[in-house]
Structure formats: C-alpha cells, structure tokens
Amino acid sequence: MxxxxxxxxxxxxxxxxxxxxxxxxxxxxxxxxxxxxxxxxxxxxxxxxxxxxxxxxxxxxxxxxxxxxxxxxxxxxxxxxxxxxxxxxxxxxxxxxxxxxxxxxxxxxxxxxxxxxxxxxxxxxxxxxxxxxxxxxxxxxxxxxxxAPLVPAFHARVLAHPEIHRVIANVGGIANITDLPPNGPIRGWDTGPGNMLMDAWIHRHQGSRYDRDGSWAAEGSVAAGLLQALLRHPYLEQRPPKSAGREQFNLESLDTTLAGLGQRLEPGTVQATLLEFTAVSLCDAVTQECRGAQELYVCGGGAHNGALMRRIAALLPHVRVTTTADLGIDPDWVEALAFAWLARQTMHGEAGNLPAVTGACGExxxxxxxxx
CATH class of the missing domain: 3.30.420.40 (ATPase, nucleotide binding domain)
Incomplete structure (x- = not known):
C-alpha cells in the first residue's frame, strides 16, 4: 500500500x-x-x-x-x-x-x-x-x-525535551525505560519485571488480579536473601539492547528461587520483596545507564502503585519522579497511543523502530x- x-x-x-x-x-x-x-x-x-x-x-x-x-x-x-x-x-x-x-x-x-x-x-x-x-x-x-521495546520511538517523538534529560518508565507486566538525553543518543530496553510477578503472586494467594496501590506489599518486609537471589537473574547482567517477557520472569522461576533459599517465607514478605525487585532493577538501570537523568516519568499500571512509586522515588533521590500525567498524557493510555502512532508510521511508509534501541541493523x- x-x-x-x-x-x-x-x-x-x-x-x-x-x-x-x-x-x-x-x-x-x-x-x-x-x-x-x-x-x-x-x-x-x-x-x-x-x-x-x-x-x-x-x-x-x-x-x-x-x-x-x-x-x-x-x-x-x-x-x-x-x-x-x-x-x-x-x-x-x-x-x-x-x-x-x-x-x-x-x-x-x-x-x-x-x-x-x-x-x-x-x-x-x-x-x-x-x-x-x-x-x-x-x-x-x-x-x-x-x-522490543518499540515504544521508545513514540516517547522520543512526543515526550522528549530539548534541554532536560528525561527518562520514561513504562511499568506494565515487564518494565522498560526510554532514555531521552537532550544531546545524546536515544536508548531504551526492558529493565526486568514490572507488575508481572507481583500480579501472579497475589492472584495465587488472594485471587486478586493485582495488588491495589501496592497495599499488600507495603504491609510486608523485604527478605534480603530473596531479593539478592532475584537480583542475580542472568537477564539483569546483560547490557542493552535487550528485551524480556514471561520466558524470563514467571511464577515457575520464582518458585525455583524460593525453594533454593531453604526457608519458608510468608506470602506477604514475598510480595514486598517482589515490589522491591521491580523498583531496584528499574532504578539500577537508570543509575547505571542514564547518567545525569533529571526527570523520570512513569506510565503503565505501575504508575498507580503508590508503594512502588514511593520506592522508585526513594531510590532515585536526585531525580524528579512523577507520572506522564504531568506531561499531559494519562499514564494508562501511553502504550496504546504508541501503537496508534506506529500504525500511522506504517501507513505513511515511515520507520517505526529505533535501531539504537532494538539492535536492528537499520530503520x-x-x-x-x-x-x-
């Protein structure tokens, strides 16, 4: 066409x-x-x-x-x-x-x-x-x-600032970030789990689809041993470009990690640790790869998890942490908007990927x- x-x-x-x-x-x-x-x-x-x-x-x-x-x-x-x-x-x-x-x-x-x-x-x-x-x-x-991720091309087109170093964090099932320095290359990758493990764990133990506002996680304490075991996941050692999914982060692999600890943890403790795992893996990526970032805007379901947002802000004390609502786009709709925009790119015969993000050999x- x-x-x-x-x-x-x-x-x-x-x-x-x-x-x-x-x-x-x-x-x-x-x-x-x-x-x-x-x-x-x-x-x-x-x-x-x-x-x-x-x-x-x-x-x-x-x-x-x-x-x-x-x-x-x-x-x-x-x-x-x-x-x-x-x-x-x-x-x-x-x-x-x-x-x-x-x-x-x-x-x-x-x-x-x-x-x-x-x-x-x-x-x-x-x-x-x-x-x-x-x-x-x-x-x-x-x-x-x-x-993947493909949304960084949309983030770069719509949410970048000519003078401010922004990072966009899309926290859905998987978390990904887009690094938008004003005078540098645009980069983006999946940082690790977003809501996926937390959602699966609360569904197993409480029958809920998700932990509203992170309230169950906020009641528990982080298990240091479990957190360190989760942070040793091989995916986190890879350098971008990289992408992740259920193949890397799922209940089966979590069960294996828990079994290897040799101790029984309360379900609420595990939920608190899973939230910390999402926050730390995301913030480590920002700290290590997005040096000089001034603002981080969260979108996706994770933007509504108050406990997660507070942990991200605490782990990035020198970065202004908020949601894309402050940029005029409700965090619930950013990704769907991105695929409307990608459809427009295709219908107009224009590239939709960023090779620096995905690792493709060209646009x-x-x-x-x-x-x-």
Whole structure:
C-alpha cells in the first residue's frame, strides 16, 4: 500500500493488550506529523476470566496448542472489535485511517528469530470495517533486532525535551525505560519485571488480579536473601539492547528461587520483596545507564502503585519522579497511543523502530497491513 502524501492530522485507533493479561486499552487519537498527537477517546475492556486463563495456559507448551492459539486469536479479535465499537460509538468507521493492534504476546524469543502476538488482524479488519496494522515486532527481529521495546520511538517523538534529560518508565507486566538525553543518543530496553510477578503472586494467594496501590506489599518486609537471589537473574547482567517477557520472569522461576533459599517465607514478605525487585532493577538501570537523568516519568499500571512509586522515588533521590500525567498524557493510555502512532508510521511508509534501541541493523517500516 502506498504512503499517503498528506501532512494533515488523521484519526487512528490504538489497541494494546500487554503481558499483564488484564485487558484491552483502546484509544482514538488524532495524529499528524512531528509530535502532534491528540488523545480523543479511551475505552478499557477486561479480559473475561476464561479467555485470560486460555492465554495464560498458552504461554506453556501443550498438546494441540496451535489449534487452541487460533481459537484464542479469534476470540481476541472479537473482543478487540467490541472495544473498537465502544470507542467509536457515533463515529463512522470509514473516517478512521487505521487501527494499530499490538496483539497478545504468547512467545517473545528474538534469540531464536521470532516473536508471536495473536489476535487475528484479518478478522478484526472484517468486523471493524477499518484497516488494521499488526505484527509490528517481527520486521525488527528480521533485521537483527530484539523487536522490543518499540515504544521508545513514540516517547522520543512526543515526550522528549530539548534541554532536560528525561527518562520514561513504562511499568506494565515487564518494565522498560526510554532514555531521552537532550544531546545524546536515544536508548531504551526492558529493565526486568514490572507488575508481572507481583500480579501472579497475589492472584495465587488472594485471587486478586493485582495488588491495589501496592497495599499488600507495603504491609510486608523485604527478605534480603530473596531479593539478592532475584537480583542475580542472568537477564539483569546483560547490557542493552535487550528485551524480556514471561520466558524470563514467571511464577515457575520464582518458585525455583524460593525453594533454593531453604526457608519458608510468608506470602506477604514475598510480595514486598517482589515490589522491591521491580523498583531496584528499574532504578539500577537508570543509575547505571542514564547518567545525569533529571526527570523520570512513569506510565503503565505501575504508575498507580503508590508503594512502588514511593520506592522508585526513594531510590532515585536526585531525580524528579512523577507520572506522564504531568506531561499531559494519562499514564494508562501511553502504550496504546504508541501503537496508534506506529500504525500511522506504517501507513505513511515511515520507520517505526529505533535501531539504537532494538539492535536492528537499520530503520524499518514495521507491521503488516490488513485492508478494511
């Protein structure tokens, strides 16, 4: 499909469903050239419990998984279409340039040359009546990159400051940071777990999807031995560019670490330590790799975890720590906005990756287009 030679702002939809497996963030945005991004509408749809269970199960190899993944992809496409319909109520779908749909990650293994996000974009295009751009990560991996993180390109375009050294921290299931020095190279990578381990642990012990405001973690004490064991994770020793997922940070590996300690810890103690693990691994990355950072803006679900935000601020005493709300973008919608913007890049034949971030051998136009 040829690029559209226009400099006028166009409406795009962004859909994001991340590694937290909680639901779908949907945004309608008007996007032009440069840093012109205007958020118009938002919607959020929870994953039904049965779909979430199916997706969690598909992260582990099992019998008939190709068939099960295809069925889950169809179910996701229908839920995406429901989100788009609610988002665009009263708006003619023909007026929307495209949907940027990340899909749901089942495997992310750039070392093996692939990443898999499901969502049946063809079915979504059929149901929504709007062109869909999907599979953003594969082209970057084909060019030798990690395929992640991709949001730093959006952060750099929209949130950078010409005189202030900013860092953007997206704390979803996995935490990633974008380093935005005013006169230096833009860098970004996954620092380690975000909410993923905390969410999984509280779901196991309390049946909750997440620890609201970090209140359960705040009641416990950090277990120094467990924290040190977690901080010895091989991923944390790697230098950027790098990316992570459930393959590196999951309940099974946590159970193995706990078993190796030779002592029983109270569940609340483990939750407190998992929060500290997220905070320390993120702040160590900022301290070691983003020297001179003046401001850190948090987005994603972690921005609502008061206990986590306080620990990050305490560990970075010389950095102003706040959320992207102070930059005019609600922290809940930054990532979905990024995929709306990435769809715009693709539809205009413009690169969406940053080779310095992902390690790709060059800039690439990302994604596959599924016409309406």
């Amino acid at each position: 040829s690029a559209v030679p226009t400099h006028e702002a166009e409406p795009y939809v962004g859909l994001m469903s991340g590694t937290s497996l909680d639901g779908i963030d949907a945004v309608l945005a008007e996007i032009g050239t440069g840093n012109q991004v205007r958020l118009l509408r938002t919607r959020y749809i929870h994953y039904p419990d049965d779909l979430r269970a199916q997706l969690l199960a598909l992260h582990t190899p099992q019998a008939d998984e190709v068939h099960l993944a295809a069925l889950a992809a169809n179910a996701l496409a229908r839920l995406y279409a429901e989100a788009v319909g609610a988002l665009l109520e009263g708006i003619d779908p023909a007026k929307i340039r495209a949907i940027g749909c990340h899909g749901q990650t089942l495997r992310h293994r750039p070392g093996d040359g692939y990443t898999i996000q499901i969502g049946n974009a063809s079915l979504l295009a059929e149901l929504a009546g709007i062109a869909v751009v999907s599979d953003f990560r594969s082209r970057d991996i084909a060019a030798g990159g990690q395929g 690439r136009i990302l994604g596959a287009i599924h016409p309406a």
